[in-house]
Amino acid sequence: MKKIGIIGAMDEEVNKIKEQMEDVNINSIASMNFYEGILIGSPLVVVRSGIGKVNAAICTQILVDRYGVDLVINTGVAGSLRSEIDIADIVLSTDALQHDMDATGFGYERGVIPRMEQSIFRADENLIEMAKNVCKEDLPLLGVHVGRIVSGDQFVSDSDKKEWLVKTFDGYCTEMEGAAIAQAAYLNNIPFLIIRAVSDKADNSAEMTYSEFEAIAIDNTFILLMGLIKKINKL
Ligand code: ADE
Numbered sequence: 001m002k003k004i005g006i007i008g009a010m011d012e013e014v015n016k017i018k019e020q021m022e023d024v025n026i027n028s029i030a031s032m033n034f035y036e037g038i039l040i041g042s043p044l045v046v047v048r049s050g051i052g053k054v055n056a057a058i059c060t061q062i063l064v065d066r067y068g069v070d071l072v073i074n075t076g077v078a079g080s081l082r083s084e085i086d087i088a089d090i091v092l093s094t095d096a097l098q099h100d101m102d103a104t105g106f107g108y109e110r111g112v113i114p115r116m117e118q119s120i121f122r123a124d125e126n127l128i129e130m131a132k133n134v135c136k137e138d139l140p141l142l143g144v145h146v147g148r149i150v151s152g153d154q155f156v157s158d159s160d161k162k163e164w165l166v167k168t169f170d171g172y173c174t175e176m177e178g179a180a181i182a183q184a185a186y187l188n189n190i191p192f193l194i195i196r197a198v199s200d201k202a203d204n205s206a207e208m209t210y211s212e213f214e215a216i217a218i219d220n221t222f223i224l225l226m227g228l229i230k231k232i233n234k235l
Contacts, residue, residue: 007060009175030058039226040229071185071193079156079202080198085172088143090144090196111150127191137227145172198213
């Protein structure tokens with residue numbers, strides 16, 4: 001049975017999972033509460049990382065070092081970067097990169113991490129396939145998109161910035177943790193998948209739509225997660 005690490009940036013994103021877990025053991029490490037237990041028969045560690053790439057990377061490393069998770073799933077909300085990706089739709093990561101990595105002064109392209117072999121981190125193909133199938137089976141009316149997630153320590157609520165992200169990186173959605181988790185997973189050689197429900201359009205309307213649609217977005221992600229856990233451990 002695979003031990004699954006689930007990271008959400010905010011309480012709202014992980015509370016539903018925590019409520020359903022059994023045999024829970026809570027451990028506080030680096031000011032993060034790690035909930036280890038069983039969900040629908042599967043071993044699991046769920047944690048709220050806090051917002052941003054530093055929190056997300058530290059959190060992933062702890063899941064690997066202290067809990068020995070076999071894979072990491074990151075859930076949460078994101079801002080859409082494409083007109084066909086609507087509020088409440090789901091984006092599954094093909095890959096993830098950091099849009100705010102900038103060593104252009106050294107002659108690197110935007111988003112490229114100096115002296116690393118890779119700056120674009122590929123999600124696990126099996127996890128993508130399984131997640132797509134869960135969406136088909138359990139969320140048939142929902143728009144599901146599979147594409148690049150671009151992360152940065154920035155809440156994008158500006159149309160010019162949004163346009164730049166699309167033009168430069170061809171992203172499907174933007175958020176603040178995914179690529180850090182992806183990079184930490186890559187460095188530790190474990191599979192990952194980012195699942196994001198769209199809460200806003202990452203433009204000048206972003207702040208308003210965000211609060212309105214957050215609850216719906218989180219509900220859909222929860223359904224997807226439950227289905228995915230069942231498939232991963234064939235329950
Ligand atoms: N998470 C949800 N919406 C976002 C946005 N517009 N920018 C960054 N992170 C987000």
